[in-house]
Amino acid sequence: MITDESRCPCGLGEPYGACCGRFHRGTVTAPTAELLMRSRFSAFAVGDTAYLAETWHPKTRPADLELDPGRRWTFLEILGKTGGGLLENEGTVEFRAHYRQDRRADSMHENSGFVRVDRQWIYVAPVS
Structure with a gap:
């Protein structure tokens, strides 16, 4: 169970409540594509399907979003990014999301x- 005082799953080292939790609660929106990526990873980690659906483009969002209860997201690596800054309208974020499932790391x-x-x-x- 992740509380506001727990370390945020996104990997920035901040408490969840002051990091991705504020995005999940809708207090503020992620100001960059990378922060949105991190907050989406954290949403997978905490099981926040409403946030995932809200931050997914309606043209590509699945009609039904169910998370695998046996998959525990453990940490996120950001490998690269293009655009996605404060003054831009498009961007990419390359990442590796680590998880455990059936006692195996993947x-x-x-x-x-x-x-x-x-x-x-x-x-x-x-994107390719």
Whole structure:
């Protein structure tokens, strides 16, 4: 169970409540594509499907989003990024998300595309 005082799963080392928790609660929106990526990883870690759906482009968002209860997201590595800054409207974030499932460690690698819509960053889809 992650509390506001727990270390945030995104890897920045801040308490969850002051880091990604504020995005999940809707207090503020992520100001960059990378911070949105980190907050989405944390949403997977805490099981916040509402936040994941809200920050997923409607054209690519699945109709039903169910998380695997046996998968525990453990840490995130940001491998690179393009654009996605405070004054930009598009960007990518390449990452490796680590998890444990069935007592085995594994990871997934993706280069994700993001766009800003109405001053809010949203995830679109993997890019090549």
